[in-house]
Amino acid sequence: MFDNDGRKLKTTRTSLRILELALEYERVTLAELDRMIDKPKSSLHSHLNTLVDCRYLVKDGDVYTTSFRFALLGERARQQNRLAPEAIRTVDRLAATAGEEVNVTVLEYGRLLMVYGSSDSETSEDGSFRREYDLHNTAAGKAVLAELDRDRVERILDEWGMPRETEATITDRERLYDCLDEIADQGYAIVDEEFAPGLVAVGATVHGPDGEPIGGLSVGGPKYRIDMDRLHGDLAEQLLATVESLESETTLLR
Structure with a gap:
């Protein structure tokens, strides 16, 4: 059912978890993520910067929200x-x-x-x-x-x-x-x-x-x-x- 073979990247899991939390709570801050994810704050900040740079998150002050790009990706997946x-x-x-x-x-x-x-x-x-x-x-x-x-x-x-x-x-x-x-x-x-x-x-x-x-x-x-x-x-x-x-x-x- 679930293939557990092959190498997996913890960094990717962390980024995806951040995205899941941003979708679940609609908006998150670094301080909030620091309480929810057991990773160094500096590491979480790097993940956030990367997700913003890749246009998956939008930053407004200290608040992060998911970008509209998610809607486009979701629509593409729905069509498939x-x-x-x-x-x-x-x-x-x-x-x-x-x-x-x-x-x-x-x-x-x-x-x-x-x-x-x-x-x-x-x-x-x-x-x-x-x-x-x-x-x-x-x-x-x-x-x-x-x-x-x-x-x-x-x-x-x-x-x-x-x-x-x-x-x-x-x-x-x-x-x-x-x-x-x-x-x-x-x-x-x-x-x-x-x-x-x-x-x-x-x-x-x-x-x-x-x-x-x-x-x-x-x-x-x-x-x-x-x-x-x-x-x-x-x-x-x-x-x-x-x-x-x-x-x-x-x-x-x-």
Whole structure:
């Protein structure tokens, strides 16, 4: 799953960690980074100067923010793993029919990353959702895990752990494996407040041309509006039909 062979540069890891923190906190200072990263302050200052020189950070006084160049790079990466326009329309139709939020994610390094999100719900908080997800507590993630061999699942859990997001999050591996067996039988996964309080969703795996899992599709929303009968009923049916449409069009380009 994860290739640990070959030489790795700690300096590169430090630079990337600085960028991650700058994105997470929106703005950072050298003093703040000195508290968060166990490196000499002079070394961190050199990393910052290099990142500014390479136009990945913008400096304003003692504050550093990520540059707009990140948006350009991100857009380029999104296009390389893009949904074709007809697939976007397919996902939008599901959101309109269900009246709930629909998310398409791509599987990379044992995580799900957002590719496209659509919602016809007035309660959707556009732009506030996360862009990277664990597999053990998301509907699409659990659906993906249910299709992987147990050794690969173990490696993913070893790498990322099973962080508890809510009281309902499954954090015991044996309990998760029992859940994955059920998911494999029914062909889709349900989360009931496991990712966030008050939120439920149904998810399924999206496969590439070779049949391998390459991502997931999920539809969900607030629990006060969506009961379990609806999740297992019409939402699951609509979801699986949309997945079949996406796969037949080979719309998740890799």
